[in-house]
Amino acid sequence: MSAILFEQWRYGALRRINQTNCAVNAVVTDVETIAADTCVVAMGNDSNSVLRPLGIRLPIYPVKGYSMTFPVGQWNGAPVIPMADTGRHIGITRLGDRIRVAGTAEFAGNDRSLNPKRIGNLRRFFLDVFPDYPDPTAGVGWTGFRPMTPDGIPYLGETPIQGLYLNTGHGHLGWTMSCGSGQALAHLISGATGDLDLTGMTLASR
Numbered sequence: 001m002s003a004i005l006f007e008q009w010r011y012g013a014l015r016r017i018n019q020t021n022c023a024v025n026a027v028v029t030d031v032e033t034i035a036a037d038t039c040v041v042a043m044g045n046d047s048n049s050v051l052r053p054l055g056i057r058l059p060i061y062p063v064k065g066y067s068m069t070f071p072v073g074q075w076n077g078a079p080v081i082p083m084a085d086t087g088r089h090i091g092i093t094r095l096g097d098r099i100r101v102a103g104t105a106e107f108a109g110n111d112r113s114l115n116p117k118r119i120g121n122l123r124r125f126f127l128d129v130f131p132d133y134p135d136p137t138a139g140v141g142w143t144g145f146r147p148m149t150p151d152g153i154p155y156l157g158e159t160p161i162q163g164l165y166l167n168t169g170h171g172h173l174g175w176t177m178s179c180g181s182g183q184a185l186a187h188l189i190s191g192a193t194g195d196l197d198l199t200g201m202t203l204a205s206r
Contacts, residue, residue: 010034017041017050017164024163038189042167044147044174045110056203058155060169062110062145067102068122069095070139077132090125101126105146105172114141146172156181157188157202165189166203 012029017039019025027034041047045062072078078099083092090103101122106115119141127136147169149155154169154177167185170177180196187194199205 014043014050016053019054019161019164022161024161036163038163038165040165040167040185040189044168044170045145047147047166047168054159054161054164056159056161058166058169058203059150060147060155061107061149063148063171064104064106064108064111064143065102065146065172066104066106066115066118066122067100067142068119068126068139069142070099070101070126070133071135072097072099073134075132075134077130083129085125088125090122092126092129099126110145112143114143118143146174148172153201154181155201155203155206156184157198157204159203 010029010032012031015028015030017024017027018033024037024039025035027036027039041050043050045060047060048058051058072094079092079094082094084090088103089105090101093100093102103122103125104118106118108115122141123136123139126139127133148171149169152171154171155166158165165185165188167181170181184194184196184198186192187196188198
């Protein structure tokens with residue numbers, strides 16, 4: 001008996017997931033069609049774009065978050081550990097020679113534009129905490145979407161389509177929950193015994 005273990009990235013834009021007789025058989029990209037009997041949808045706010053044609057619609061909504069990234073340069077007053085203001089829901093994290101200030105939640109649909117007021121709030125917060133920062137005009141703004149569900153619980157596990165699994169809707173805890181979610185799905189797909197009870201997170205139990 002022999003076995004082959006491999007990992008391979010395929011770069012391209014996802015067009016659709018093909019299924020026959022309610023079972024996944026391929027993933028179609030702008031580059032190629034990849035035969036597959038198992039597929040995990042982990043696309044955050046864009047998950048419904050590929051699930052809707054398959055008859056699945058999840059209550060996932062984009063909640064817009066903002067960040068500003070400031071260069072450290074020669075400044076010796078930069079924090080060395082993460083900080084959080086729980087009252088204003090803003091976090092500060094050191095990223096090598098940069099400092100990232102992130103927070104806020106805005107319901108603006110799929111509008112990706114930067115709201116100057118939100119960016120201004122983050123800048124003022126940063127300068128209030130670090131008034132000795134040498135360049136008050138520095139910093140680059142960014143915005144992105146948190147894929148939120150109404151109850152704050154992600155969707156993990158099987159769907160009515162054989163071979164199609166969900167790993168989406170983690171909201172602002174995507175990085176926090178990513179490893180545990182991935183391990184839980186790996187156990188489920190491989191048939192191994194896992195420690196996490198997915199009741200309440202699967203499509204069928206919601």
